[in-house]
Amino acid sequence: MEEKKKEVCITLRPFELTDLSDVMAWVADDRVAQWCRLDAFHSREDAQSFLESSLIAHPWARPICLSGRPIGQMTFKQGSDIERCRGEIGYALAYEHWGKGIATEALKMAVNAIFCGFPEIQRIDAVVIDWNVGSQKVLEKAGFVKEGLLRKYRLKKGETLDMFVYSILAS
Template sequence: MEKYLPLNREGCITLRPFELTDLSDVMAWVADDRVAQRCWWDAFQSREDAVSFLKCSLIAHPWARAICLSGRPIGQMTFEQGSDIERYRGEMGYALAYKHWGKGIATEALKMVVSAIFCEFPEIQRIDAVIIDWNVGSQSVLEKAGFVKEGLLRKYGVKKGETVDVFVYGILAS
């Protein structure tokens, strides 16, 4: 089921599952270094790698949605529920095509997704997001969507061979 959110300047954004026919649109942002620099994956250089990413990481994902503008994917939202003792929480991830940055689209899509997650997964009590410490744009998206910055995790992950610090953000169902 598609969810719709009206935007004044750009029409409506929708959220929907990914399809193989989305490949050309997905390539526009997964192959962009400006986008990949802020994500855990590196920019895809080949169509074959992008097909694999689309099939294995987006279509096969238990909860991944395309952020669409005029029906065409311009980004992604993913949610991964924790397991065992962490089953009451989950982690949010997202990416948006560079040409759509700074227009409020990611913030509004994130608000839609948070609402949907808390409805679809009534056992979820919190949603987390981890953001590389220098990615102030994404920090702003989270804060505008109601997430709270909870702390700094030092040397949390590796990006292009370098360990990076991240901020952890959270939002509670209550």
């Protein structure tokens, strides 16, 4: 007898203060933070400050929700002036949800929402640490194309990291 595959409902919506407990699941996890710009937040107060000042206040930050509960985040920042035709996307997902296709589906949803909601955007970039193979696979499965290596591009804990740049273009 064939088992039915369990349906998952992935959504994106604005962040809310009531998301704090769920947000703690990934912002306090060193396994997730190793790939992000910021280090893990180990106090509830620091996580709340991050939620309020960096996610709720962000022009386009969305929790990746599974059946209505936040399990990760997606952010997009549009370029300005002569770079307003492009922007950069970033994401993080709670460790327990890695490898299940959730980040890929959420990224596809975000790309669609951005291209529909920002008519000037013709290109979305994503940069990923050169040894973050999992995130590279997410980007490629979502339709992004690897364009090249940005050497000594970003600092993390005092170390200068090489990053791959990926992009997807509006059709």
